[in-house]
Amino acid sequence: MxxxxxxxxxxxxxxxxxxxxxxxxxxxxxxxxxxxxxxxxxxxxxxxxxxxxxxxxxxxxxxxxxxxxxxxxxxxxxxxxxxxxxxxxxxxxxxxxxxxxxxxxxxxxxxxxxxxxxxxxxxxxxxxxxxxxxxxxxxxxxxxxTFFLPRFDVVRQVLDSGMLGEVRSVLADMGEYFDPAGGHRILRADLAGGPLLDLGTYPVSLATWVLGRAETVQSSGVQHPAGVNGQVGAVLNTERGGQAVLHTTLFGDTPTTATVAGTEGTLHLPGPFYHPGDVLFTPTGGGTPRTYTEPRTAHEGLHFEATEVARCIKNGQLETPLRPLADSIATMRVMDEIRHRCGIDFPGE
Ligand SMILES: NC(=O)c1ccc[n+]([C@@H]2O[C@H](COP(=O)([O-])OP(=O)(O)OC[C@H]3O[C@@H](n4cnc5c(N)ncnc54)[C@H](OP(=O)(O)O)[C@@H]3O)[C@@H](O)[C@H]2O)c1
CATH class of the missing domain: 3.40.50.720 (NAD(P)-binding Rossmann-like Domain)
Known part of the structure; x- marks a missing residue:
């Protein structure tokens, strides 16, 4: 403001x-x-x-x-x-x-x-x-x-505008129940199973995008009977005093919401936060909330990434600014560290 x-x-x-x-x-x-x-x-x-x-x-x-x-x-x-x-x-x-x-x-x-x-x-x-x-x-x-969705362009503009003031906190989770007898690849250790790469990548990407490089990463995991990690909680801290509290699980359907809080206001993404959906802004200390609303069309939103790719290729760009490769690598670094802290290894590592 x-x-x-x-x-x-x-x-x-x-x-x-x-x-x-x-x-x-x-x-x-x-x-x-x-x-x-x-x-x-x-x-x-x-x-x-x-x-x-x-x-x-x-x-x-x-x-x-x-x-x-x-x-x-x-x-x-x-x-x-x-x-x-x-x-x-x-x-x-x-x-x-x-x-x-x-x-x-x-x-x-x-x-x-x-x-x-x-x-x-x-x-x-x-x-x-x-x-x-x-x-x-x-x-x-x-x-x-997620980063190509109109919903996330609203989030991007709110972050860029400084409306939130100084942003210090991100809370996000993604959890989904997987039947141990269901045979899904997420339960297979040989296919790098567990929730982190499939589900946890969304909260981790959001946190690293909003807060920047994590200076320290702490995590704690719980084993799944299928022989993969079953759930993991992580706390990231940045050099400038930012903190993210993140969770992902295969043991149940969690809210899968995200909250980004700053000194001037709070942004809330109702679950599933990584799908098309609403964005809610609440000014710090009260005041009139502001809302962006769109239909919750779930994976019908996948096409936005394809059209961004087509535009970039036609323009001769080698990357998209909506999800630069450096951001993808930064997310992976944090997920490596989360795994390292709680002893999760993938095949060939
Ligand atoms: N953006 C999203 O919302 C979203 C949602 C779900 C998944 N994903 C991502 O998409 C990727 C695929 O996920 P999915 O759910 O589509 O998985 P899936 O249904 O199991 O399909 C994966 C495909 O990988 C191919 N494949 C190649 N090597 C394989 C191997 N050794 N074992 C098994 N399959 C192998 C298979 O295709 P062929 O048999 O035809 O060769 C298989 O159909 C994952 O990396 C996941 O993170 C993204």
Missing amino acids: TPGSTAVPALPSPRTPDPLAAPALNWGVLGTGWIAERFIGSVRRHTRQRFAAVASRGAARAEEFAVRHDITRAYGSYEELVADGSVDVVYVATEHTAHLTCARLALEAGKHVLVEKPLGINAAQAAEIARLASDRGLFCAEALW
Whole structure:
């Protein structure tokens, strides 16, 4: 707020460009799992992007997926797809431990990449992907869809405007119950399971984005009977006295909200905070709250990341300012430290 002013500023509107106005690129998709389905559905319904090819480790699976999603070409290996000259950009929709291999395949074949979150299973892998892209002059981004949503552009403008005053505190969590008998990959140690990379990446990304580099990281974890970490709580402290209290779990559905508090006001993101949804601003000490409201359309919001990628590639940009690779690597560094503090190792580390 301007010094001396008594008016509480209204929440700004999102500046997100019209998804239908983004230049149309030809996409190739690596992997045929849960997120690939949702990404393709959302992008098809809201943009002019085209899906030229899909690849799976199994030819029959690729064929079935291509028919179901009306995709022109189906490949029985990831190598064949990245060699397809009609593909402009590759969307890596494989499980965490395959991100580095798939991103490297695509980049070495000269393709731009959008890699599902997290960029790699640790900061070293994330940095390697960033280096491979930069060495070749190719676009690369982590598909952390939250940062591309109109809701988060409102948050971005509130943070940039200084409306919150000096921000010292971030509270965020993400928890979801996973049935131990359900066979989900999140329960598999060989696929870097546990809540941190799938769910915890959202609160950690928010905290590192808002508060900057964490100087100290403390954490405490609880084991899951499946042999992975089951839940973890973490406290991050920054040099300037910022603090984040974060939690993620597989043992239950937690509120999955986020709060950013400053000397002049508090921003609250009702759960799930990483989906499309509202933003609430409450001035410190009372006053009129301000709200940004939008439909809670969940994964229907996945298309915003695709259109940002298309615009960046057409403009010759190698990264997007909405989720710079340095931020993806910084998030991974904190997650490495959280794991280190409570003894969580991933395959090959
Ligand atoms: N943005 C979001 O909201 C969101 C939501 C969920 C997941 N994700 C991210 O997306 C990625 C995929 O998650 P998902 O839930 O879609 O997983 P999923 O349903 O298990 O699909 C993962 C795909 O990875 C491929 N794959 C490659 N190597 C594999 C291996 N060794 N074992 C198993 N699968 C392997 C498989 O495709 P083929 O068999 O066809 O080769 C599989 O279908 C994860 O990194 C996750 O963090 C993002």
